[in-house]
Amino acid sequence: MKKESFFQDVYEVVRLIPPGRATSYGAIAEYLGLKRGARMVGWAMNSAHGQDIPAHRVVNRDGLLTGKHFFPAPHTMQALLEQEGMTVVKDKIQDFDKVFWSPTEQLSL
DNA sequence: GAACTGACTCAGC
């Protein structure tokens, strides 16, 4: 197995998120074996700056764009999500249960 | 080198 950092796995999973879909920090953490490692996923995103990581497709359990504040502009995250066909109202993804992409289910097949 | 923090989440009160 790879001895890469937990962060590298996070990046890879986030890259596999298909357009028009979004997932949560907890879902990624769970896929990596960390049930409460959601914070580390967010931390990984923090280090993902400069890489091809669609961090805008990663939101919290509520579909809320908690990480929007870390983007170049506050509306960048929402704009990217809307470009992919998702509806964002008040920094929150609408029909999040429909656009939700679970790595545990999609990648374990 | 130990303590703190950090883009979260769940359980308990």
Next chain:
DNA sequence: GGCTGAGCCAGTT
């Protein structure tokens, strides 16, 4: 039903 506390790992101070 809303708030507080605890827990995960790694990077920073």
